[in-house]
Amino acid sequence: MNFAICDCWCHPIMDRVAIVSALRHLNRPSVSRKFSRKFRERRTRRARRPFWVGVDIGGTWIRIAASRGPRRVTTTVVRADRDLRRLAVLLRAIWRRRGWRRGDVAALVVASRALWTPRERRALALTLRGLAWRVQVISDAQAAFLGAVGDGPGVLVLAGTGSIVVAHDGRGRWTRAGGFGPLVGDEGSGFWLGREWLRSLARRGDLHTVLRLVHAPDTVAQIAALAPRVLARARRGDRPARAIARAGQIELAGHVRNAARALALRAPIHLSWAGSVLEDRWFRSGLIRAVARAGVRARWRAPAARPVDAALRLAARLAR
Structure with missing residues (x-):
């Protein structure tokens, strides 16, 4: 006595086998690591595009603005410390809070009070080197002039x-x-x-x-x-x-x-x-x-x- 196997019973079974096989393939360590690495790289490229930061240090407040292209990323206002020697520590704390790293910040310009001579500006810039690829320090009065009057x-x-x-x-x-x-x-x-x-x-x-x-x-x-x-x-x-x-x-x-x-x-x-x-x-x-x-x-x-x-x-x- 001959028995024939109907194809309509095989297709669902084969579909289930294919799905299980595919899931096993995706769960293999090498494949999961590959997908995870690609995801992390894509997310890092998206989140770590370089930007630039401007800082205005007044007698009472410090204002920090960051931008990437025409879009303002963030603006932060904190109370100023009269001792400029503590500025680097204060800015590093803000960098950590924002999740910024040196590689993220293409340029940093600090406009500070109590600075006028090139020697004073260079001395402060040296303390800020680890915060950005390029650092420039100018007088807050010059920054105010450029903002208010222009060139x-x-x-x-x-x-x-x-x-x-x-x-x-x-x-x-x-x-x-x-x-x-x-x-x-x-x-x-x-x-x-x-x-x-x-x-x-x-x-x-x-x-x-x-x-x-x-x-x-x-x-x-x-x-x-x-x-x-x-x-x-x-x-x-x-x-x-x-x-x-x-x-x-x-x-x-x-x-x-x-x-x-x-x-x-x-x-x-x-x-x-x-x-x-x-x-x-x-x-x-x-x-x-x-x-x-x-x-x-x-x-x-x-x-x-x-x-x-x-x-x-x-x-x-x-x-x-």
Whole structure:
């Protein structure tokens, strides 16, 4: 007696055999490692495309911007440390938190306060070498100028925690006026306004407030934080506060005149501003009038970009 096997019973069995065989093949160590390696390489290439970083170090805050092409990757703001020798440690901690490695960062441009000479800039750049392929350090005032004014001639007034006036002739020559720190200068800055207010309180016998702030852990930042209140009082007509604000405006206007004369800039001079104090419209209007009274014919323009954006733009150029 002959029996015939129907093909309709064989096909499902053969399909199941083929599936099991394929699964066994994929689970072989060599194959799984191959697929895993390819996946990791593809993911790494996608995640590790080089980018560039700009850093703006002010008296109170550090602003960090990273970009890859036209797209901003991230922006970070942290409190500044007055000691620039600790900057490398602080930035390395941020790099670790972000998962950045030296190979990820094609270029790093740091715009720092308290730096003006090439020697000072080179010394800080040496401490940052492990953070990027290329590192450049410039003055925060120069970055603020490039962000606010651009590459042409003009003058920038920077008044935040500290203050400085910088001028550029558009052909590579720079000069400065003021900006010698809280002990010697920084006229018209947040710290200067706060300190003058404390002096007026001391003359009126309010020693409790004065002593509390003089002995605070971060004296400069704590005293600079008084500036918004001083300017608010000045706007309301408080005589001591108004006298302090006007004195600061006159000091800054004198710096503008001196910087413009040093480079023999032609009138009308392109002027702009940067810093938290000059974000106050009332104080800025008083400064504009003080500059005119100082004999400077100026054309004032709002800042085109922030200092951190200028540092980021320079980093993009450095990365090419």
